[in-house]
Structures are given as C-alpha cells and as structure tokens.
Amino acid sequence: MTCTRPATASTARGWLSGTLALAIGTAAMADEPLFEDQSSALPRDHVYGGGWEHFVGGGVTVLDCNGDARPDLFAAGGENPATLLINRSDPGAWRFELGDIAQITGVTGAYALDIDSDGHLDLAVLRVGENLLLRGQGDCTFAPATAEWGLDGGDAWTTAFSATWEPGRGWPTLAFGNYVDRRDPDGPFEACDDNRLFRPLPGGSYGAAIALSPGYCALSMLISDWQRSGTPELRISNDRHYYVRGGYEEMWRLDPLTPRGDEDGWMRVSLWGMGIASGDLTGDGYPEVMLTSMGDQLLQFNEAGTLRNARYGTGTQATRPHLGGDGRPSTGWHAEFGDVDNDGLTDIFIAKGNVDQMPENAMEDPNNLLMQQTDGLFAEASVGAGIATTDRSRGAALTDLDGDGRLDLVVVNRRAPMELWRNVTADAGASVAVDLRQDGANTRAVGAWVELRAGGRVQTQEVTVGGGHGGGDAGPLHFGIGAAETAELRVIWPDGVIGDWQRVPAGGKVEIRR
Numbered sequence: 147m148t149c150t151r152p153a154t155a156s157t158a159r160g161w162l163s164g165t166l167a168l169a170i171g172t173a174a175m176a177d178e179p180l181f182e183d184q185s186s187a188l189p190r191d192h193v194y195g196g197g198w199e200h201f202v203g204g205g206v207t208v209l210d211c212n213g214d215a216r217p218d219l220f221a222a223g224g225e226n227p228a229t230l231l232i233n234r235s236d237p238g239a240w241r242f243e244l245g246d247i248a249q250i251t252g253v254t255g256a257y258a259l260d261i262d263s264d265g266h267l268d269l270a271v272l273r274v275g276e277n278l279l280l281r282g283q284g285d286c287t288f289a290p291a292t293a294e295w296g297l298d299g300g301d302a303w304t305t306a307f308s309a310t311w312e313p314g315r316g317w318p319t320l321a322f323g324n325y326v327d328r329r330d331p332d333g334p335f336e337a338c339d340d341n342r343l344f345r346p347l348p349g350g351s352y353g354a355a356i357a358l359s360p361g362y363c364a365l366s367m368l369i370s371d372w373q374r375s376g377t378p379e380l381r382i383s384n385d386r387h388y389y390v391r392g393g394y395e396e397m398w399r400l401d402p403l404t405p406r407g408d409e410d411g412w413m414r415v416s417l418w419g420m421g422i423a424s425g426d427l428t429g430d431g432y433p434e435v436m437l438t439s440m441g442d443q444l445l446q447f448n449e450a451g452t453l454r455n456a457r458y459g460t461g462t463q464a465t466r467p468h469l470g471g472d473g474r475p476s477t478g479w480h481a482e483f484g485d486v487d488n489d490g491l492t493d494i495f496i497a498k499g500n501v502d503q504m505p506e507n508a509m510e511d512p513n514n515l516l517m518q519q520t521d522g523l524f525a526e527a528s529v530g531a532g533i534a535t536t537d538r539s540r541g542a543a544l545t546d547l548d549g550d551g552r553l554d555l556v557v558v559n560r561r562a563p564m565e566l567w568r569n570v571t572a573d574a575g576a577s578v579a580v581d582l583r584q585d586g587a588n589t590r591a592v593g594a595w596v597e598l599r600a601g602g603r604v605q606t607q608e609v610t611v612g613g614g615h616g617g618g619d620a621g622p623l624h625f626g627i628g629a630a631e632t633a634e635l636r637v638i639w640p641d642g643v644i645g646d647w648q649r650v651p652a653g654g655k656v657e658i659r660r
Contacts (some may be wrong), residue, residue: 181529181567187240191563196224198275203254205616209267211286228253237550255616272304296351308367308612311588317346323364338363362393366422373451383419421615425483426606437477461524474508482617485542485626488575491518498539510536539564541616551577567604576652579622584660595639600633624630
C-alpha cells in the first residue's frame with residue numbers, strides 16, 4: 147500500500163505567510179456573507195420535541211436519496227415523528243416535499259452511508275430505544291433492515307454515531323454512542339452508559355456488540371485518520387454534566403481496540419462535549435478539530451498529528467452570546483466547517499441553544515457564523531448574515547441545497563420550527579463540489595482524502611461518516627476557490643492508493659470514479 151503524508155505544519159505556515167498578499171486579494175472578492183430565509187419552502191413545520199430524553203439530539207442528515215443531485219434531508223423529531231424532506235428546489239425557487247417514510251418517533255439523529263454497497267444510501271437511525279438500519283432503495287423510500295443485517299438495536303439512549311470500512315471488510319464497522327443509562331437507579335449523574343461497536347461478519351450482517359467501556363455520556367463520535375498515518379481512530383466527545391468526574395474526551399484505536407492514554411501522548415480534555423467538527427483550517431493537510439461545549443467552544447490545531455488548544459485570541463471560543471444582553475455562558479451543539487463565501491478559507495458554523503431551562507446558561511443564545519480571515523483568525527458574522535436566531539438550536543448542516551455553488555444552511559431547533567437559509571452572498575467566489583465513487587465495498591470511498599489546489603492554496607478534506615451533533619452530510623465535498631477558473635485535485639483512496647492530479651473547472655460538481 148502506498149501512502150502520502152502532508153507537508154509539516156511549519157512548512158505549511160511558512161508557505162501560507164508567503165502567499166498572504168494573494169490570499170488577501172482572493173478573500174476581498176466576496177461581500178459579507180448573507181442568507182435569505184427559505185423556511186416557507188418546507189411542506190410543514192418540523193419541530194424536534196420531547197422531555198428530558200430529548201434535551202440532547204435533534205440532528206439532521208443530508209443525503210441524495212433519489213439520485214437527482216439535489217440534497218434531501220432526514221430530520222430527527224424526538225417525540226415527534228422524524229421527517230424525510232425531498233428536495234425539489236431550483237436556484238430560483240425552493241420547494242421540498244414530504245417523503246414516504248414510516249412514522250418513527252424517539253429519533254435523536256441519523257447518518258447516511260451505503261452499508262450494503264448497492265449504490266444507494268442507507269440510514270443509521272439513532273433513537274431513545276431501539277436503533278434502526280433502513281435500506282435505501284434509490285427512490286427515497288427505505289425498507290427496514292435492522293434484523294436482516296443482524297444488528298442488535300438495543301434499548302439505550304443513543305446520541306452519537308460514526309462508521310468506517312476497516313481493511314479487508316466488505317461492510318462498515320459501526321460505532322453507536324450512548325448517553326445516560328436510564329435503567330440505573332442511582333442516576334442520572336455518574337450513570338453514563340457504555341458505547342457499542344459492531345463489526346461485520348464474513349458475507350455481510352453484524353456480530354454481537356463490543357462494549358466500549360466505561361462510557362462517559364457520548365454526544366458525538368467521529369472516526370478519522372487525524373494523524374494522517376493511514377490508520378483511522380474513533381474520537382468520542384462526552385458530556386461532563388453527567389459523568390461529573392473521571393471522564394474525558396476519548397480516542398480509541400480500532401485495531402487492536404484500545405483507548406489512547408497519556409502514554410500515547412493523547413492530551414486528555416474534560417468538557418461538556420456536545421459536537422465534533424473536523425477539517426483542515428491551516429492548509430497543512432492535517433485536520434483541526436472543533437469541540438462544542440457549554441461555555442467555551444474548543445478549537446484544537448493539529449500540528450503534524452499533535453493537537454494543541456487554540457489560543458483565546460483566535461476568535462473561536464464563542465463563550466457568550468454575541469447578541470442581546472444575556473451575559474451567561476453559551477451552549478454549543480452542532481459545529482461544522484465550510485467555506486461560506488467561497489474565498490478558499492474555511493469558516494465555522496455553530497448551533498447554539500440552552501439545554502432547556504438551565505439558569506446558569508444563556509437563554510437567548512444566537513447561532514455563530516465564524517468567518518476565517520486572511521490572518522487565520524475568526525470574526526463573528528451571523529448578525530449581518532441574518533442567521534443569528536435564538537431558538538434552542540441543535541443539529542444543522544452547511545450544504546448546497548439549490549446547486550448554485552454556495553453553501554446553504556439547515557438548522558433543527560428544539561421546541562421551535564426547523565430553519566432553511568439560502569446563501570445569497572454577493573460576489574462569492576467560485577467553488578468545486580467533489581463526489582467520489584468506487585466499485586465493490588465502500589462505494590462512497592469513506593476514509594478517502596481529496597487534495598485540491600487553486601489560487602495558490604492547497605485544501606484537504608476527508609470523507610467521513612459521523613461527527614456534528616446527531617447528523618452529517620453524505621453529499622459532495624465542497625471547496626471554495628475564490629477567483630480561480632480551474633483547480634487541480636487528486637484523491638488518496640481509502641486503501642492509500644494515490645490518484646493522479648487532474649484539472650477540473652470551477653463551478654458545478656465533478657464525480658471522480660476510481
């Protein structure tokens with residue numbers, strides 16, 4: 147197997163400083179980000195509701211479930227039914243229809259992936275109760291597959307998920323993260339449930355659950371090759387509100403299945419972990435990590451495979467509301483990286499909202515849109531962009547819903563209607579959307595890396611399943627390229643084989659088939 151390693155952090159930072167003037171020129175193209183409310187395009191209000199067991203969760207997953215190149219949405223409903231929304235939008239007119247899907251309640255989140263490698267995206271549905279696998283049939287209908295595929299859905303309070311294809315396996319390894327153990331009579335504090343890992347059996351279907359113990363009340367999981375070693379690992383973000391003491395953010399090796407510890411150089415951090423975002427912010431090829439929390443949001447820079455906490459002046463802590471007079475700490479949920487103005491610099495969206503009525507935290511807690519500047523710092527832009535809403539937000543997604551090359555926004559709220567926002571940023575730069583396909587197992591090339599160079603910059607993104615808070619995006623990778631008219635890209639496939647550099651035009655979507 148051949149592997150590639152990205153440039154070192156010091157090399158990349160020196161190169162970035164050398165091209166600062168070019169970056170300033172590129173970034174100056176776009177006006178300030180601006181969004182337009184398109185929530186009226188939904189066929190009905192969708193609300194994530196419920197009592198204590200739905201204080202957390204509320205994710206949305208993005209998938210093209212009928213092959214028409216328009217991203218569709220599956221939104222968790224809590225005690226309300228989950229909703230499948232079929233995208234019938236065009237750039238000038240947004241419209242969504244209700245999908246034909248079974249009435250499923252108790253849903254905290256969902257993730258899309260092609261489990262059986264038949265070319266159609268399936269759904270892993272997280273619930274308070276039995277988790278479900280739904281087999282996609284290519285026409286935005288789904289068939290029950292939990293029993294057929296041998297998965298023990300359990301009866302836990304599941305709030306996190308991630309998946310990957312391990313070497314030599316035709317089906318993905320599935321990780322389910324559980325929250326408080328509802329059966330513990332001494333709970334809820336210090337009553338965190340174990341997490342569960344499922345490996346496929348030869349010929350398909352799943353074996354018995356493997357406990358990841360002890361659990362620390364997981365609210366987000368992400369399997370990622372964060373050290374660029376060719377060996378993905380499982381990161382788990384945990385809620386200190388319930389583990390109280392002794393817990394921390396976890397990293398697990400998958401083979402052999404062992405937790406990383408101090409002896410591995412793993413920097414243990416304890417926080418009120420809610421969500422995970424991963425992406426290369428600095429251009430050195432290593433993914434940074436954003437961890438949402440009650441209070442500070444923690445950005446960790448990845449220095450050649452070693453994570454370091456961002457200094458306070460980076461502008462990413464988003465500690466307190468930036469709008470209104472409530473000075474109490476914020477509560478972050480879903481975080482996502484994405485280039486909102488297509489200037490080639492990755493930005494950060496954070497969904498915010500009080501757990502319910504926690505008096506020590508802000509009640510009016512606007513969502514954040516942190517725009518990366520040419521010096522690598524971040525500036526708040528949600529108020530000017532029109533998206534600084536103050537409902538109790540949970541899950542979200544940055545995705546191009548109308549195919550115009552700009553990332554739009556979906557936000558799921560607790561006890562308030564779901565939001566749709568169209569990105570109408572004037573003079574935004576160009577973009578390239580990259581979709582990967584390969585034959586055999588793992589049709590969407592989960593675990594692959596795409597490197598794209600344009601406008602004097604190299605951008606790197608990994609194909610993953612997991613992260614966020616209760617949902618993710620199974621659509622194309624989105625790269626902003628500023629004023630560039632073309633770009634070059636190459637794919638490092640999940641087994642480490644490196645594709646050739648190839649030129650692609652700005653605008654639209656390119657499918658790279660192995």
